[in-house]
Amino acid sequence: MLSDWLDLTLDGNASARLSGHLASGSYHCHGPGILELLPDSGPIEAPACVISAGIHGNETAPIELVGELLARLEAGQLSLGAPLLILLGNIPAIRRSQRFIGTNLNRLFQRDLSDAGDEPERARTLMASVDAFYQRHAGRPRLHYDLHTAIRDSRYPRFVVEPFADATTEHAQWQWLAAADMQAVLHQHQHSWTFSHYSKHYHGAQAFTLELGRVAPFGANDMAALRPLRTMLEALLEGREPLRSDPRDMAFFRVEQELMRHADDFCLCFADDVANFTEFTPGTRLARDAVAGDCVVGEHPLAVVFPNAEVELGARAALLVKASEAPPGDTASQKIRATTQP
Numbered sequence: 330m331l332s333d334w335l336d337l338t339l340d341g342n343a344s345a346r347l348s349g350h351l352a353s354g355s356y357h358c359h360g361p362g363i364l365e366l367l368p369d370s371g372p373i374e375a376p377a378c379v380i381s382a383g384i385h386g387n388e389t390a391p392i393e394l395v396g397e398l399l400a401r402l403e404a405g406q407l408s409l410g411a412p413l414l415i416l417l418g419n420i421p422a423i424r425r426s427q428r429f430i431g432t433n434l435n436r437l438f439q440r441d442l443s444d445a446g447d448e449p450e451r452a453r454t455l456m457a458s459v460d461a462f463y464q465r466h467a468g469r470p471r472l473h474y475d476l477h478t479a480i481r482d483s484r485y486p487r488f489v490v491e492p493f494a495d496a497t498t499e500h501a502q503w504q505w506l507a508a509a510d511m512q513a514v515l516h517q518h519q520h521s522w523t524f525s526h527y528s529k530h531y532h533g534a535q536a537f538t539l540e541l542g543r544v545a546p547f548g549a550n551d552m553a554a555l556r557p558l559r560t561m562l563e564a565l566l567e568g569r570e571p572l573r574s575d576p577r578d579m580a581f582f583r584v585e586q587e588l589m590r591h592a593d594d595f596c597l598c599f600a601d602d603v604a605n606f607t608e609f610t611p612g613t614r615l616a617r618d619a620v621a622g623d624c625v626v627g628e629h630p631l632a633v634v635f636p637n638a639e640v641e642l643g644a645r646a647a648l649l650v651k652a653s654e655a656p657p658g659d660t661a662s663q664k665i666r667a668t669t670q671p
């Protein structure tokens with residue numbers, strides 16, 4: 330049964346080649362945590378959509394959200410109208426409720442990755458799955474939403490990370506994400522080799538990391554807050570266009586600088602309960618690092634996102650960001666605004 334797939338996968342009991350039929354299509358398990366859903370019919374121009382969850386093993390809300398989608402599909406409450414690839418990232422880490430086991434999977438999505446180990450192996454498998462999926466559905470627009478939750482509280486509990494790449498983000502994406510009740514957008518200033526960056530960089534997909542609240546154990550997530558996002562994903566899997574809202578309802582930021590950890594005794598100079606997007610004034614010392622030197626806010630205020638002193642040496646310990654303009658609207662969206670604003 331499709332709705333058992335998650336439990337069976339996490340228990341290690343899912344048959345590697347499980348497949349079956351739904352009222353509106355079929356499903357095919359290509360390997361552990363790799364599930365493709367194919368519609369019997371639907372608009373040929375509907376996007377081929379990748380939804381990934383559990384790239385970090387302790388981030389459970391996205392896995393629960395995938396479970397809700399599968400249960401509703403199986404119950405016939407949703408009708409499949411577009412190809413969908415559902416990926417579970419770091420299965421051993423999910424079983425142990427840990428962010429990762431050996432190394433952070435979400436820094437490994439690079440085609441020339443040659444590292445050995447479980448997470449590099451998983452990254453290669455996931456990259457190959459995405460390549461094959463987009464190849465099988467060549468000609469359709471490509472989407473990828475990589476679903477996460479954050480370690481800290483956030484001034485914007487639900488926010489989008491827009492990976493850096495040559496491909497530009499279509500304005501409709503901002504409209505869909507605003508209607509999905511995402512509250513902020515963070516534009517990356519350089520390549521970051523995350524999973525969403527992979528799909529955008531190598532496949533030109535419209536691809537994003539979505540942060541969906543704070544890390545919590547299974548059953549303790551506020552799934553009601555994710556209902557508008559579920560509505561967006563349901564529209565996509567049904568082959569319908571999602572609802573649109575004004576992107577200016579979201580706050581936009583861009584990364585100014587990555588704060589890296591170089592020293593063993595690296596430490597952050599602010600409290601563990603400082604929330605993502607908290608702003609610091611010029612002259613504030615943010616981090617001490619005996620190798621790289623202290624990090625002090627320069628002339629302009631900066632906000633911190635994803636601060637984490639416990640990352641591996643040489644890894645990103647925080648993003649330093651500042652507010653930016655919302656992207657300019659296109660003609661179509663201006664028309665929508667004109668008709669929705671009295």
Ligand SMILES: O=C(O)CCC(=O)N[C@@H](CCC(=O)O)C(=O)O
Nearest residue numbers: 435478479480481490523538635
């Ligand atoms: O809260 C945190 O510190 C980390 C939450 C998380 O896993 N975020 C992703 C963001 C990926 C990106 O920058 O696109 C990550 O760090 O991998």
Ligand SMILES: [Zn+2]
Nearest residue numbers: 385388477478
């Ligand atoms: Zn994560």
